Amino acid sequence: MSEPRSLSSASMIRLVAAREISARLRDKNFIISSVVILVLLIGTLALQVALDSGGETTRVGVVGEAGDLRPALTAQGEALGVDVTVTRHADEAAARRAVEDGDVDGAVLAAGEAPRLLVEDESGGSLQAVVQGAVAQLALAEQLAAAGITDLDVPEVEVTALDPDADQEGQRVVAAIxxxxxxxxxxxxxxxxxxxxxxxxxxxxxxxxxxxxxKPWQLLAGKILGLGVLGLAQIVVVAVVGVAGAIAFDVVDIPGELVGTAVSVVLWFVLAYAFYAAIFAVAASLVSRQEDLGTVLMPTTLVLVAAFVVGIQAAADPDGALARVTSLVPGLSPLVMPVRQAAGEVAAWEVGLAVVLMLVAVALIVRLGGRIYAGALLRTGGKVTMREALKAERG
Amino acid sequence: MLEFDGLHKSFGGNRVLDGVGFTVAPGSMFGFCGSNGAGKTTAMRIAMGLVRADAGEVRWRGSVLDQGLRRRIGYMPEERGLYPKMKVGEQVAYFARLHGLDGAAASSAADEWVERLGLAARRGDPVEKLSLGNQQRVQLAAALVSRPEVLILDEPFSGLDPIGVDSLAEALLGQARAGVPVIFSSHQLDLVERLCDSVGILARGRMVATGSVEELRRRGAGRLLRVVVPDAAPHWATTVPGVRVVSEQAGDTVLELVDGGDDQAVLAAALRTGRVTHFAWQQPTLVELFREAVAVPTPQEVAA
Structure with missing residues (x-):
């Protein structure tokens, strides 16, 4: 057996943190909560995908070469905002089978004079519109050609969007919320x-x-860091799964923006975690029984709830006075600022100021809270007041 | 030497320690006695840095205890404390690491102590599943696992059955024989008397007596002589000069010799009454010494 050596603060903190992590990883509650969060996230994505499926592909079958009908169908689909895939069938019987088997939503038969659309039960609105439009266009072109007009000059409508980013911004806001x-x-x-x-x-x-x-502060630091590593790992996993899922399922159009929002949420988590973890630890040190935890944690929990509500509100009114002020207030800022950043323009100095204020608050809490924690830890029995704890620490 | 030197501590207006001092030599066992609330736990907590003394210090080998030196002390608090959900083996290894052993040394030392204290079969069980006696053993393992240079144990024997007491006593004697100074507090004075090389009695914030049990006996005020004279008439001893009769029952007499009292004169007087079946100085037990020390305020401080 080797001789015991002296331990630095860092290795002491590492020991405490490692114990916290290994204890948590074996804790059923932790595992269940992690799984629930991931399931919720994937569920949300799946829901999003289901809701988006208005733009489902319409499959149309054609018989033979079908000439200009195929490009016309595709072009018409584009114009109507419907994804159209065109499948070729050798003859009418094959097309009929495809419709019956559900391989295609409908088949266009005998293009030309009397085109027929073959469907299983009834044609969806979009399918009929696409086919009708395509057939009409082809017929029009043929008749114009027959009349000797080939170079028809149709003025194209120019589209000017007043808010070209609206859709993307909406996605960013949803991601931030x-x-x-x-x-x-x-x-x-x-x-x-x-x-x-x-x-x-x-x-x-x-x-x-x-x-x-x-020393008490080493114990406090080790606990906060150990659980913090787990918390960070969890939010990073969630962010990666969420962003990757959103991109893979094509829920978003702007992967870059989404990644930006996710990164800012993760960074704000680090600050918010340091802030709230210290407060929760110090509050908890004032009581000696799990049953008494509720009362001492309540005020901080309410602040968190308020921050969340204000954050949601900020999505609707990112430049309102409430959102602007609360996005700077330490404790509230981590839940408000990322939403504001996503929903509107936030000056760099505002973000910087919010971060600095948050850092100052964390430093103050760790300092003062550390003393309360040290004073309260060895006082068991009823609830210790903060004043008593500070006095005990000095004594 | 482990030296407690002039410890003072008040909680609010309540003066708990008022100049407590004593020394414990390496390899010796020190029994720390005192009534409930006398301040034994406070003195030990000061040594462990859990309570700050108003004045005074605790030194080991001449240096004041600091965080680094305290890691070399095995400590068992009065309020036992272990992580309830942590496994026995891992828990003991964790405390070994906190005391400075590296990972491999900590787990082999933990295995060794778990084995030695008869907990090998429970190594993988969470502590909360163990009986109180076995939890106490885990607590002891946590105190001993880092091969401490000093042991400070607050009421280590409380709550143990006689067999548990014996095995703990054996473990502590083993540590003392290996050169470790051992301090423990206890209300089981027979145990203290049996195990300890020296004893300290704390009362009203001061050490009212320190020394070996033998020294305390010699120092004891009023020595008692027991004489059994079956044939003697009642009050046979009242005439012997310098003698006070403490009790007398059918010839079984306990006498206290006061100024100038001569035990040989008592013997002669006893022989004059007829047969003498017993004549000996009565050894006060530690319990009697303790009662006496705690009851009578002794102004002089027995400090180191």
């Missing part, structure tokens, strides 16, 4: 984990043994 919701959920979840961990150590009195080997 989902991100804020995720942030909110994970903060509550990991805040609870931290709080329960602190109380578990206090309730089981193991904290006395721990503090005989390390």
């Amino acid at each position: 989902i991100g804020a919701g995720l942030l909110y959920g994970l903060l509550i979840l990991f805040g609870q984990f931290i709080a329960q961990g602190v109380v578990e150590e206090k309730a089981s009195r193991v904290v006395e043994l721990l503090l005989a080997t390390m």
Whole structure:
């Protein structure tokens, strides 16, 4: 056996963090909550895909070469906003079979004088419109050609969009709201984990043994970092799965923007986590029983709920006074700023200021909270007030 | 030497320690006695850095204890504490690592101690599934696993059955024989008397007595002599000068010799009454010494 060596603060913190991680990874609640989050996310994507399926492909069968009919069908589909795939069949019987088997939605028979559209039961509105349009166009072109007019000059309509980004912006906002919701959920979840961990150590009195080997701030830092690594891993996994899924299922048109929003949500998570984890840990250190946790965590939880509500509101009114102010307030900013960034124009200085204010707040909380935590840890029994804890720490 | 030197501590207006000091030599076992609330736990917590002393310090080999030195101390708090859901083996290894062992050394030391304390079969069970006695053993393993240079144990024997007491006593004696100074507090004074090389009695915030049990006996105020004289008439001893009769029952007499009292004169007087079946100085038990020390305020401080 090798001789014990002295431990630096960093290795002490690493030991605590490693224990937190391994304890959590074996905790059923943690595993279940992780799975639930992923299932929810994939469910949301699937729902989105289902809702988007208005632009479903229409499959049309044609017989033989069909000449100009195929390009005409495709062009008509484009004009009507319907994806059209055209399948060729050798003869009418083959086309009929394809319709019966559901391989195609409908088949156009005997193009020319008396075209017929063959369908299974009834033709969908878009299918009939596409075929009707294509046939009409072809007939018109033929008759014009017969009349000797070949070079018809039809003026093309020029489209000027007043808000070309509206659709993309909508997608960004949805992504940001989902991100804020995720942030909110994970903060509550990991805040609870931290709080329960602190109380578990206090309730089981193991904290006395721990503090005989390390300083309270090392214990606090190790717990926050250990769970933070897990939280970060979880939000990164969710972000990657979400973004990859959205791109793969073609839910979004602008992968780049989506990635940007996801990255900003992840970065805000880091700041928000440091802030709330410290507060939750310090609050939890004031009580000695899991049953008493609810009361001490309630105020902070309410702040989180308020931040989430304001964040949702910011999506509708990103430049309103409420959104502007709250996107700078530490604690609220992580849930409001990403939504504002996605929904509208935010000056770089505003983001910078929000981050700096948040960092200052985190530093203050860790400093003051660390002292409360140190003073409260060894006082078991009823609820310790913050004043008592600070006094005990000094004593 | 492990030295507790002039510890003072008040909680609010309540003065708990008022100049507590004693020393424990390497390889010796020190029994820390005192009434409930006398301040034993506070003194130990000060040594472990869990409570800050208002004045005074604790030194090991001449240096004041700091975080690094404290990692060399095996500690068992009065309120037992372990992670309830953590497995026995992993838990002991975790505490070994917190005390500075590296990963491999920690797990082999943990295995060794779990084995030695008879918990090998429970190594993979969470602590909360163990009986209280076995949890206590895990607690001891957590204190011993890092091969500490010093052991400070707060009420290590409380809640143990007689067999548990014996095996813990054996483990502690083994540590002391290996040169580790061991301090433990206990209300089981017979145990302290049996195990400890020296004893300290804490009362009203001060050490009212320290030394070996033998020294305490010699120092004990008023030595008692038991004389059994079956044939003697009642009050046979009242005439011997310098003697006070403490109790007398059918010839079984307990006498206290006061100033100038001579035990040989007592023997002569006893022989004059007839047969003497018993004549010996009565050894006060530690319980009696303790009662005496705690009851009578002794102004002089027995400090190191």
